Amino acid sequence: MRAFGRWLLWMLFAGLALQVFFVGRIALMAVVDPQSTAFMRSEAWRIAGQSLSTDKPWRWSAQWVDYDQISPHLKRAVMASEDAGFTEHGGVDWEAIESAWQKNERRQAQAEKRAEQIERRLARKPEAVEAAVKAIKPPKIVGGSTITQQLAKNLLLSGERNLLRKGQELVLALTLEALLSKQRILEIYLNSVEWGEGVFGAEAAAQRYFNKPAARLTAQEAVLRDAPRLGLPGPPHQHHRGAHGVGADSMTPLRRFAPSPLKGGTTPVAGPSPFHGVPGPRHCVGSRLR
Numbered sequence: 001m002r003a004f005g006r007w008l009l010w011m012l013f014a015g016l017a018l019q020v021f022f023v024g025r026i027a028l029m030a031v032v033d034p035q036s037t038a039f040m041r042s043e044a045w046r047i048a049g050q051s052l053s054t055d056k057p058w059r060w061s062a063q064w065v066d067y068d069q070i071s072p073h074l075k076r077a078v079m080a081s082e083d084a085g086f087t088e089h090g091g092v093d094w095e096a097i098e099s100a101w102q103k104n105e106r107r108q109a110q111a112e113k114r115a116e117q118i119e120r121r122l123a124r125k126p127e128a129v130e131a132a133v134k135a136i137k138p139p140k141i142v143g144g145s146t147i148t149q150q151l152a153k154n155l156l157l158s159g160e161r162n163l164l165r166k167g168q169e170l171v172l173a174l175t176l177e178a179l180l181s182k183q184r185i186l187e188i189y190l191n192s193v194e195w196g197e198g199v200f201g202a203e204a205a206a207q208r209y210f211n212k213p214a215a216r217l218t219a220q221e222a223v224l225r226d227a228p229r230l231g232l233p234g235p236p237h238q239h240h241r242g243a244h245g246v247g248a249d250s251m252t253p254l255r256r257f258a259p260s261p262l263k264g265g266t267t268p269v270a271g272p273s274p275f276h277g278v279p280g281p282r283h284c285v286g287s288r289l290r
Contacts, residue, residue, distance in 0.1 A: 022156055047198050059199075065202065067183060067186070071222060083146045085146075146173065206221075
């Protein structure tokens, strides 16, 4: 019993030390640009392994640029597609999480109902039932993560899906919001997020897809470049997976945004959208970055 108590004490101490380490890393990011993230290092190992075991060439690009060197059109496009309430929430959008939980439960119930219907129709053919049930696609999991949560996961955590990792993600998201400004969070996110396999950050993606710096991206190019992350066709002859794709079922036609007088903000503008027919967000983003 005493040995178990010591083990438990050591586990608590290790957990506390890990949290202190995380807080220190995040605090340092207020003044030091992170050169890589846990997700980037994981992808580097995966891509390197593929290049060694297959004929697939090694392709990797990442380049840090300051916040002012990223097009405001891209900032608005990313906030609109990934986290419409970024400027308003404190790192975690509890309503979005609850909504995503309810939607996942409904989809799971629908999948189970379809399986039951198939079993009843093919009750006399057990082999056919098993094959038909296996053919049913598992329900797509909808997430309610904010940009801050995505950054917390990419920076410091693994890609595992479990409650412990999700709980740590929430704690880190709140820590990021407490220690960094919204502008700094968005700057790190835009420099570390993946646009296509092995393409990390706004500058690397702008150079890869449009052969120009991220600062010179137009509004249309910003939407096109974010398209792979929305599950849409990207720039001509380019179609890469994104690190955090958003399901097309959650999109409506993109509204037109104009810069607000405040830095980084947006104001919805009346009139026809210049991107008519391109899926976009449900809500506009906030009017300012603190």
